[in-house]
Amino acid sequence: MDLNIFWYLVPSVIMFAAGVYGFITRKNMIAMLISLELILNSADLNFVVFNRYLFPGSMEGMIFTLFAIAIAAAETAIAISIIINIYREVGNSDVASVKQMRF
């Protein structure tokens, strides 16, 4: 059986859909953050796969993915620190308890 591009893209789509579903439905902010990571990883996977199959001679997609992973790690750190601050303020990590940022 030949491993063509769809064998990589279908898991990526599944990861993306699962991430979006999780981001919308989960109430816990940590869980939302994990969903967000899924979405990011699916995008990274796409970069690598398209680079490998469409432009086999070049490395830009791979390098870009490495950058994206590094930046995602930094984002996660910021997100965690925001969540910790919210926890200290309201006593839980439920996204529904953050109601101040509205009209």
Place this chain on the structure above:
Amino acid sequence: MDITLPILILAIPFLMFLILGIGGVKMSRKLAGVLGILGMGSVMTLSYVVALTYFFSGDAAFIVDGVRQQLQVFDVTWLAFTDRLVVNIGFLLDPISAMMLVVITTISFMVHLYSWGYMEHEPGFQRYYAFLSLFSFSMLGLVVATNIFQMYIFWELVGVSSYLLIGFFYKLPSAVSASKKAFIVTRFADLFMLIGILVLSWYVSQTPADGPLGGASAFNFMMLNSQPTNVLASTLGATFMGGSVLTWAMILIFVGGMGKSAMMPLHIWLPDAMEGPTPVSALIHAATMVVAGVYLVARFFPLYCIVPDSLTFITVVGAITAFYAAVVACAQIDIKRVLAFSTISQIAFMMVSLGCAYNEPVEGVHYSGLGYMASMFHLFTHAMFKALLFLGAGALIHAVHSNNYTSMGGLRKYMPITHWTFLIGCLAIAGIPPFSGFFSKDEMLAAMFSRHWFWGAWMTMVAGLTAFYMFRLYYLIFWWEENPEYKNGHKPHDAPWQMSLPLIILAAVSCVAGFIPFGELVTFNGEPYHIHIEAPVAATSITVAVLAIALATVMYRKKNSMPEKMKNIWPGLWTAANRRFYWDEMYQWVTHTVIFGCICRGIAWFDRHIIDGTMDGLAAVTQFCSVKIKGMQSGSVQTYVAWYLLGAILLGAITWICIL
């Protein structure tokens, strides 16, 4: 001529304005005063050098075969909008501008010196000197303008400096409203002047761009004045309400001069302008700025001559104004107002003289140089003796602390210098030989008689009124009955030397200025005009002046009941004259009742309900919508993402459908 001196003449006052205006707050009063006086003194010296070189050096650039030449010392392109609309800045030297350089810098220097004593204790002393420098710069730029636009720019600048100086005591509501009145009235007149300039240059610039009047030449005084027939030809065929377009353009330009020179019916600002410091009244509202209108007509004289209807208009306006102002001056109590109306009357004299400087055409166009020369002569002598009178009035006000002659009287014993110099000024303005006013007034009256006997007779009557009201003022200030307050306590005394010295100098000039061979120096075409005293005219005017002075002596020398009796013969007339024949009330009625009440009310309604209503409506709709949709910003992050996802899917679907 080397361009260094002309540039310095304009640059020094401007730099002085910048230095005193910006650095004045850091300076002591003494430093600011000395700087201002030294600056103006150097400008005066340079102007004298330029004027004396121009008149007496005999250089071929200035005089050819006894004819004085007009020359542009420099004339550089400043703004070139199109090949037809080009604005130049330059320095025009001809007899009248050289004469004006002398007049402006002399009076300005005297006023700078005088103000050192007069304004000594006023707050804002440095600011005052900065404004004086600005005014001197603007006025010098005006008289040396080479083209209409440069003149117009400096014309507005003198208006601004006049506004700033009238409102110098900005804490007094009366000074503030007087400065606004002066600015608005003169600016209103300048609107007509601008229209006149535009009409004139529109028609003139229709000639070919490379022709004699193409490009920048369409605005240049020398080009316009040297070919009046071409200018007339370029406007031929176009008429408006029965007058040729050139006539209308010249009359409209003259209306600007009417505003600046306070001719009726635009005279209302000048009496109120006396709210400013008295030296300012002497400089701006007696000697220099208010004669700008006369200078304007003189500058455009060849164009006025080719459309004699405009000269007739000038004559009529001047004659009415001269009489009106002289009558009003007889019934004023404030001594500065008497002098203000006297100024209006004398400027009107110059206007009439210019208007009469044209004779019925004998062969084509025929000028009578006498009226022009006499008008300029009177401009010169009047500047000197009227500045003297105003500065004398300033010394009186300084001593008595009141503007009204009712708190003066019998001052001759206390202020001998002021008394004698004021008397010389009065004799000069009344036209008693050998003082300067006699010579210039005699020439003007001769010019008027040569035009038509009516103008001569009318203006001789005004000259008699002039002598009467000036000596009425003189006697009421210095004779009449001594104010009892002088005996106990406050004794008025002569002013300090900074104020007395200009009085003495100007009085000396007023004594001898009449003997200047003015006809050899300043004429409309540069050719010398040989002045000769016309015996019948001179005899008549002297007789009238002496009779008027005698009447004033009888009535006002000692306190008596005669003036009161005369006033009570027809009290309405006296009140009307005292209230300036209700011109201010008429303007008040027209502006408030007619313009504000009727026209502006509709416009205000339109503004409030239509313009503001549209804007308010926009704001209300926006607010309504935002209140309705603000619930969408719920603060729930997951809702946002759900909506975002929905939108993304929809966009994706639409794109998908479109591609397929």
